[in-house]
Amino acid sequence: MMSVIPIPAFSDNYIWLLQQDNSAEVAVxxxxxxxxxIDYLEREELHLTTVLVTHHHHDHTGGLAELAQRYSPRIIGPENPQIKDIVERVGEGDACRVLGRRFEVMAVPGHTLDHIAFFAAGTPSLxxxxxxxxxxxxxxxxxxxxEQMYQSLTRLATLPEDTMVFAAHEYTLANLRFAQAADPDNPARDRHFQECQRxxxxxxxxxxxxxxxxxxxxxxxxxxDKRVQETASAQGQSDTPLATFTTLRAWKDNF
Ligand SMILES: [Zn+2]
Structure with missing residues (x-):
């Protein structure tokens, strides 16, 4: 059984820590x-063997150099030479074994061009x-x-429904406030918003x-969704799913 624990960092980042069956060897x-x-590893007496990296932004890579020096982990990440310290460069279609579990690599450009995601099939998938x-x-x-981001999200949306989604930021409440504007008639979202507020x-x-x-x-x-397209039409183009996506993304940037 793999447990995944959030280590909060900066104001709203999560550094996810993976641990298999209470082993002392972990990944982040x-x-x-x-x-x-380091505080978490020392307090729990754990040893860092693997690091996964999704993209080059500093709030995702700033700790690599020091962790490399201190623990010499396998550092697996995108084929982007800008990110130093990566020892295994991976891209679309590659797979890697982490703590005994197989992770497939998906290229998901949009936020950055080098962005990748790691997916482990199983019950549940991660x-x-x-x-x-x-x-x-x-x-x-x-x-x-x-278009790149729309394609990336469309692919992620086809993963099994019970796939657990470990995103890197605690942005949920702000996102769901925007969702209320973009998709007003959505009782499931309203219920989830209340749970997240609590x-x-x-x-x-x-x-x-x-x-x-x-x-x-x-x-x-x-x-x-027709209703989402209708709401988006007041903000810009919404005659296709991609146009609706483009309009929502621009709207959210200024929301
Ligand atoms: Zn980023």
């Missing part, structure tokens, strides 16, 4: 900061998707086109989500 995903990771898919939202388009009052993570839930509540995965 996107260690942007080194202090919270998805580490960095800044591509969030609970109730998606990443900003810093480098890619709306979780945040208790300082708990609202993640992981699941692919099934995101398909119900995330407006960026609901751009084929």
């Amino acid at each position: 995903v996107d260690p942007g900061d080194v202090r919270p990771v 998805l580490f998707c960095g800044d591509t898919l969030f609970c109730g939202g998606c990443g900003r388009l810093f480098e890619g086109t709306p 979780a945040r009052e208790l300082n708990r993570a609202t993640l992981p989500s699941t692919i099934g839930r995101e398909r119900q509540i995330n407006p960026f995965l609901r751009v084929t």
Whole structure:
């Protein structure tokens, strides 16, 4: 059984820590900061053997150099030479074994061009998707086109419904406030919003989500829905799913 624990970093990042059957050997995903990771490893007497990296942004990679020096883990990440310290460069269609579990690599450009996601099939399946898919939202388009991001999200949405979605930021409440505007008539989303508000009052993570839930509540995965298209039409083009996605993404940037 793989457990996945959030290590909070900066103001709203999560560095996910993976541990198989209480083994002392663990992995982390996107260690942007080194202090919270070292503190956790030392407190729990764990040894870092593997690091997964989803994209080059500093809040996902800032801890790599020091972790490399201290623990010499396998650091697996995108084929982007800008990210130093990666020892295994992977892309679309590659697979890697982490703590005994097989992870498939998916190229998911949009937020950045080098962005990849790690997916482990199983019960349940696990998805580490960095800044591509969030609970109730998606990443900003810093480098890619709306079409690239739309394709990336469409592929993630086809993963099994019970796939647990480990996104890299606690953006859920802001995302769901936007979702209320973009997709007003959605009782499942309203219920989930209330649950997430309670979780945040208790300082708990609202993640992981699941692919099934995101398909119900995330407006960026609901751009084929007539009502979402209608709402988007007041903000811009919405005659196709891609146009609706493009309009929602631009609207959210200024929301
Ligand atoms: Zn990013």
